[in-house]
Amino acid sequence: xxxxxxxxxxxxxMTKFGKHTDKDTVDLGAEAIQDALADAGVTMRDIGVxxxxxxxxxxxxxxxLQKQVGQTGIPAYNVxxxxxxGATAQRTAIMAIKAGEADYGLACGVEKLAGAGLLAGxxxxxDNPTWTPKGRFGAVAAVDGRIGTExxxxxxxxxxxxxxxxxxxDGTPFELFAKISEKNHSHSTLNPRAAYTKAMSLExxxxxxxxxxxxTRPMCSANCDGAAAAVVVNGATLKTLSLEQQRRAVKxxxxxLTSDPYEExxxxxxxxxxxxxxxxxxxxxQAGVGPGDLDLVELHDCFxxxxxxxxxxxxxxxxxxxxxxxxxxxxxxxxxxxxxxxxGLQSKGHPIAATGIANIWEVCQHLRGEGGPRQIEGAKLGxxxxxxxxxxxxxxxxxxxxx
Amino acid sequence: MTDTQSPAQIPFVxxxxxxxxxxxxxxxxxxxxGARFFDRRNACAGCFGTEFGSVDVATEGVLRSYTIVSFAAxxxxxxxxxxxxxxxxxxxxxxxxxxxxxxDHIKLGMPVKLTTFxxxxxxxxxxxxxxxxxxx
Numbered sequence: 174x175x176x177x178x179x180x181x182x183x184x185x186x187m188t189k190f191g192k193h194t195d196k197d198t199v200d201l202g203a204e205a206i207q208d209a210l211a212d213a214g215v216t217m218r219d220i221g222v223x224x225x226x227x228x229x230x231x232x233x234x235x236x237x238l239q240k241q242v243g244q245t246g247i248p249a250y251n252v253x254x255x256x257x258x259g260a261t262a263q264r265t266a267i268m269a270i271k272a273g274e275a276d277y278g279l280a281c282g283v284e285k286l287a288g289a290g291l292l293a294g295x296x297x298x299x300d301n302p303t304w305t306p307k308g309r310f311g312a313v314a315a316v317d318g319r320i321g322t323e324x325x326x327x328x329x330x331x332x333x334x335x336x337x338x339x340x341x342x343d344g345t346p347f348e349l350f351a352k353i354s355e356k357n358h359s360h361s362t363l364n365p366r367a368a369y370t371k372a373m374s375l376e377x378x379x380x381x382x383x384x385x386x387x388x389t390r391p392m393c394s395a396n397c398d399g400a401a402a403a404v405v406v407n408g409a410t411l412k413t414l415s416l417e418q419q420r421r422a423v424k425x426x427x428x429x430l431t432s433d434p435y436e437e438x439x440x441x442x443x444x445x446x447x448x449x450x451x452x453x454x455x456x457x458x459q460a461g462v463g464p465g466d467l468d469l470v471e472l473h474d475c476f477x478x479x480x481x482x483x484x485x486x487x488x489x490x491x492x493x494x495x496x497x498x499x500x501x502x503x504x505x506x507x508x509x510x511x512x513x514x515x516x517g518l519q520s521k522g523h524p525i526a527a528t529g530i531a532n533i534w535e536v537c538q539h540l541r542g543e544g545g546p547r548q549i550e551g552a553k554l555g556x557x558x559x560x561x562x563x564x565x566x567x568x569x570x571x572x573x574x575x576x
Numbered sequence: 577m578t579d580t581q582s583p584a585q586i587p588f589v590x591x592x593x594x595x596x597x598x599x600x601x602x603x604x605x606x607x608x609x610g611a612r613f614f615d616r617r618n619a620c621a622g623c624f625g626t627e628f629g630s631v632d633v634a635t636e637g638v639l640r641s642y643t644i645v646s647f648a649a650x651x652x653x654x655x656x657x658x659x660x661x662x663x664x665x666x667x668x669x670x671x672x673x674x675x676x677x678x679x680d681h682i683k684l685g686m687p688v689k690l691t692t693f694x695x696x697x698x699x700x701x702x703x704x705x706x707x708x709x710x711x712x
Contacts, residue, residue, distance in 0.1 A: 297651030302699045304586045309615040311590025313704050318652035319588065319695065320706070321669040322645045327658055330643035335660070338640050338684040347679065386644035386679060435622040438667035440613065442641065442660045 179408030180267050180425040182571070183277070183418060184213025187534040190368040190399035190522035192287040198230050202283035203241040205400035205527075209279070210242075213404035214418050217243030220404070221275025224250040224265035226258035226526040227283045238281060247275075256475065258282055259401060259529025260430070260559045260567025266405050267428045276410040282531075283400035284524035290396070326393050326476060327385035328562070331442055333478025334387070336485070340493040347387040349496065350477040351378045354392040354519055356505055357474060361516025363506075363547035368397040368522030392477035392519060399524035401531040420574055423537045426460035426554075427570035433563075445479070445560050449486035452568040456556070457488075460570040464488045467510060468552035469539055471532035473560045474517040484512070487558060487568075506549065514539075514547055532557035533569055540573040588695060588706035591615075593632075599692045599707065601633040603666060612666050634664035635690040636712055642684070644677050657682055661709050663690075674710030687712040 186208030188201055196204070202225065210216060217239075225235035235249035248269075254261040259282030266278030297315045304313035317323040337346055355375050361367040373391055381389040406414075411422055431452040433444055457463055464487060472487060474480035481495050489510050490498035498504070504512035515521045515535040518528065536555035538544045544552075553573045560566050587594050591601050591614045603612035608625030612633070619626050642659035645652075657672035659682075674691065675681045688709035695706045 297649055299651075300696060300698075304698045304702055304704045306586075306590055311587075313586055313588055314695070315651075316589070318645070318648055318654075318656060318658075319671065321660075321671065322643065322648065322656075322658040324645065324648055326647070327643045327645045331641040331658065331660060334643065334684060335641035341684075383644075383646040385646065388643075435611065435620075437611070437665070438640075438660065438662075440621070441667040441669045 178271065180270060180428065181406050181408060181411050181422040182403055182425060182533070182537060183215065183406045183411065183422050184209045184211070184404040185402070185530070185534045185537050186212055187366060187401040187531045188399050189366045190397045190524060193398040198227055198234070198283055198285050199237050199241050201285065201398060201400040202227065202234065202238045202281050202402070205283065205402035206238060206242050206279065206281050209402035209404050214415070215277060215404060217245055219277045220245070220247060220279045222248055222266055222269040222278045224252055224262040225281040226252040226254070226262045228253060228255070228258055228525045229284055229286065234283065254565045255561025255563050256473065256525050257430070257529055257559045257561030257565035257567045258526040259531065260569065261529065261565065263403060263530055263533065263569065264428050264430050264567060267425060270405060270407050276407055278405045279402065280405070280530060281400065281402040282526035282529055284526045285398045286396045286524050287398045288396065322385065324385060325562070326388045328443060329476035329479045330385045330388050332445055333476070333481055335442065336482045336495065340496070342496055347379065348375070350387045350392060350481065351375055351389070353480050353499060354378050354477040357513050357517035358391060358520045360506055360514050360547070361520035364516050364521060367516040367520055368395045369516070369520045388476050388478055394475040394518035394523035395520065397522035397524055399522060399527045399531065401527045401534050403530050403533060421541055422574050423540050424572040424574060425569060426462065426572045427456035427568065429456045429459065429568045431455070431566045443562055443564055445562070445564055446482055446486050448564055448566040449483060449558065449560065450488070452566040453487045456568040456570050460572070462554060462570065466554050467556050469511045469514060469536060469549045469555045470558070471513055471515060471535050471555070472558040474513055474519055475523060475560070477519065479560070480512070480517070483558065487556065506547070511549055514549060529559045529567055532559060533571065536571045540571060584700070584702040585705050586702050588704050592692070592705070592707050594692070594705055598635065599690065600635050601668060601690070601707065602630050603633050604628040605631040633666050633668065637661040637663035637668070637688060637709070639672065639682070639684060639686050639688050639709070640667065642672060642682055644679070644682070659709070661688055671708040672710070673708035
C-alpha cells in the first residue's frame, strides 16, 4: 500500500455520554464536530467529504449539522445502519478518501436517547374486531410476545444463551453474564465521559430488575445522549502537516463493513456471529496483525449476553472458549486482552449512532497515550467493533503512529 | 348450517396448518438448496434460486436457545418464554408453553413438541389458534 493509500485519524472527539437536557441533537453533533476539527487542527474549509448519522432524527442530519458548523458545498452523506451507523459514517468518509475524491473527510454520529426505554417491540394495539390475516406471515394479530420476542434485550439474551447451547456450560448462565457486566461497570469508574460511573457488585447486578433472562437492567446498554466525530486524512496529506499532528495521528490499519451472509436459522434469530467473524478475519488480514497483537478491544456489548459471543467472533479466544477466556480474567483492564475499558455500552452508554465512532475514540485515547487514569500502558494496537442488528458489522483496527 | 357445527377457527399465522391432519407448520423450501423460509421470497437468500415448494416442518425438536421476557411493550403479557427450536434441521421461532417460565424448568437442549391453543375469539365467533412448543 502506498503512502497515499494510508488512512489516518487526524482528530477525534466524543461528548460526555449521559443526559444533555440543554442541548438538542444538532447541538450535540456540532459540539463533537467542533472538538474533532480542533483536535485535528483543521477547519470545515479543509474537509472534502462528510458523512453523518442519527437514527432517531428525521431528515438529513448531515445537512443540519453543516448549517450549524459550516456549509461549504461538499458532498454530504446521511447514513443509517442500525447500531453500526457511526462506524458506517466513518467508513463512508474513509472510502471517499481511498477513492481519491477527497484528502480530508469528516464523520459524525449523534443520538438523543436519554429516557427512551425499551427499544423495538411496539406497543401492542388492540386486536381487530375480526381476525384478518395481515403482513408477510398472514398474522391475524400482533406477533410480538405471541411468537417469540422482538425486544432487543430478549433477542440478545437468546444470542448469548445459544452460545451456551452450542458450547455446553455447567455453571449458572445468569451469574456468568452478570460477571461480564460487573467488569464493565467497574471499568467505567475510571471514565468521566461514561453515562454511569459507579461500580456495581454482582449481587446488585443480579438483584436488579429482570428485563429478559438472563439480562437484568444494568446488563442492558444504557440509553443516553451523546455524539462522536472524527476527521480522517490520507497519508500523503498527513506528511505535509506539523510533526505534532503526525505524532498524534492514529493509523486506520483496517476498516471493514460486513452484512450477514445466509445461513440456516439466521432469519429466525439474527446471527451476529458469522458477519463479525468475517469482518474480524478481513480486518486482521488487511492490517497484517492477529488478535494476539491487540492491546485493547472496544466491542459491541449492547447486552452482557452479546459480549461473550464476540470474544469468540473476534477470535480473541479459541473457538468455543469464550467462557474460559472470560473466567481467566483476560478481558479485565488488568488482563491480557482488555475489553471495554471505557465501561462499554452497558455503563459508558449507547447513544446508537454515536457508538461506532465513540468506540474508535476510546481506542485512539489509549494509542495516543491520552487515556488518563484508565490508560492501558504502552498500547500500540487496538480494535473497535460494532453490530447493527439486521445485520451490519463494522470493525476498525487502529495503530499508534510509528514516530 | 346446524347447531352441531364446530366453531370456526383461523390459524394465527398462515404458516400454521390446522386443517390437514395434525397441526403443523409449513415452509417455502428452495428446490435448489433446501433453504426454508416462513414467508415468501423472490429468490432464495442462500443460492438465489427462484423455484420453491411447500414442505411440512417437523413438529418435534430441541430448544436451541431461550429467554424469559419479564419486561415487554405495553399490552404484551409477561413473563413468557421466547425461544428457538431446532425442528429436525429447521429453526423455528416460538414461545415455550406448558411449563413454568423459570430457568429451573426451561433447559437448553430440552426436547419440545408443537402444541396449539386459542388466543381469543373475534366478534364473528372465530377462534384464532396460535402455536407454541411444550416439553415433550
